[in-house]
Amino acid sequence: MGPVPLLGEPWAVARADGSLWAKDPSVVRFQGRYLMYFTLPQPEPGTERDLCVGIAESRDLRSWELVGRLYPGGDYDAKGLAAPAAVVIGDVLHLFYQSYGTGPLDSICHATSTDGVTFERNATNPVFRPQGEWNCGRAIDADVIVDGDRLLLAYATRDPEMREQIVGVAEAPLDSGFGRDAWRDLSLDAPALRPELDWEGECIEAPAFVRTGGHADGRLVMFYAGAYNNKPQQIGYATSEDGVTWTRGVTEPFLPNGAPGTWNASESGHPGVLTDDDGRTYLFFQGNDTGGRTNLLAGVEIVWTDGRPVLREG
Template identity: 30%
Template sequence: MKRIFMAIGITLLLLAVPAAIVLSATNSVWNKYNGNPIMFYGPPAGWDDFSIYSTEVMYWDHNDADPSNDEFYMWYSGTSYNLNEKNIGFATSEDGMTWTKYEGNPVLIVSNFGEWDHDRINAPSVLYDYDDNTWKMWYAGVSIYNGGYAIGYATSPDGRNWTKYGDRWVFDSSGYADTFDGYSVLSPEVIKKDGKFHMWYAGNGGIASNQIGYAISEDGIHWDRVSDEPVLRVGPEGAWDEGETVSPAIIVDQQKTIHMWYQGSDGTKSFTGIGHATSTDGVNWQKDGANPLMLGENLGAWDAERVFYPTVAEDASGRRYLWYHARRENMDTIPFKLGLAFYDFEFEPTPTPTPLPGVTPPPPPVDPVIPADGETCRQGSNACLFLPTVRR
């Protein structure tokens, strides 16, 4: 049987700390790859030419004698300049560092005007269901900018060609103003365990801006909330995560302990980091005493601010990888890029070989600049696209 190691989406906004970041009191660390960033937005006029973010990565074991044939699969959100919308793309990698975007991207797009998810779709959560040999995706969608999100569902025979389920979402806000998810539900993370689908999601409503809830389904379509209350609440006044807990990311270890990584923000939202919590039942969570676990780098670094949406996967040997998105400044006109960290590794996988002497590798993309006249140009390019409003 093939093995899939699920991955995760989370959001971070970070401050200056060393590259090796303490994960817990056991001195396990996340070591950032010194070749970061490893993936960029696409070329001008492309579907993802402004920013890439909100990924889901899994390790796919092809179940043959040569483990080098195994791959990492990634589904990610991309933002377009000219369309000013967000769709979902697909990429593959042999080592988790060097990624090839699928030529047929985007693989899941917004619906027609007037439908529930026509403005943007993002935050994919993907698994392969061995019971019916089908790839399944849950994603957040919204019909109007700054509107309330709902969660949609799609299926695929190959992870690349997707069909949305009907013309409606499968999970919506509660609709009650006094509940934590009364206005919006987003950032789903779904696993299949003991024959049922388990979803942790961010809910928006009530006093706190986002807190994490939990729902269960027999078929991945019809969902029941386990509780009307969040299962991972914001911290107490003065805590690093008193403002929100959002973007859950789940892995179940061999001891059946459920691990969650999540984004937390302070009360002013000026500080955002990533935390970790564990549970044995998915409802009662213990936050890590070392939280927050990962922060940004020094001012001026590519990931100095707005490090977010990490996704975690394990390879066949149990080594754990974390991908995250970041940008150098917390401005809507600054694009996100993809970085990588290794969990407690004693070595780093070998990246793509260095080009031979005399062969000049292509330079990384240059971040766009936003002139005052409302045009958006990429430095070093003749392409210039009108962009009246840039939205994250």
């Protein structure tokens, strides 16, 4: 596969040393502009290993401006927060993110906003950790999608030995407020996806929901990242009729890392999907050519052919 046309140039935020770094994009359209939520190092001297959520704004999906940050707000995320997922429900933007830096205790948290930049935390944070003997109890890399009268949440976790990264799915009533007592783990007995293909290595993570064709009644599709960062990480997808049982749509990467010398030679990872108001679909992802010393964010458009996603090439 040759280079895929990007939506503008790869983008990130400059750190104190001038290097560019941003990861884990999630993009929504809210109040007349696009907002991207992503993982970003905290800017204070000596805290660059402590992560926060960056907020960037765009009018055209091609150029971005940093407009805010979401910092730790309680004991549960005091060591950092990362991997945000945004969804707009009515007039409210809901943000799900993981606590960071506590290993098997990392959990999913929830916050809401009426302007997309300032947030109120859920009083019951953290709101979700998985159950079942097949996992270690950790939850990271959340993504969410409205599915009728429920909100589906996909999450990554690990096996009890903390070796293999795997994905599960949970649900909460759409009118529940998404607090800790609202969630039901749909992957109680077994994961929704675990690494099986050679290119996936020991890792399936960063699930990203969308529906085929950008239609509310389309089949559920979950893009995911296969392999740990820079191994290289690449992007695949799976489909589902019920949100519980998932079938891979491809056996080779849907969006591979780039060729040597390209900006994403080390990986194309951690997808996030936007279905725009006009039904067009865009896939955002992280990439770099430095083995992870830098990280950039980029987007591509997806078109649908016979219910299957295809990268737009022109």
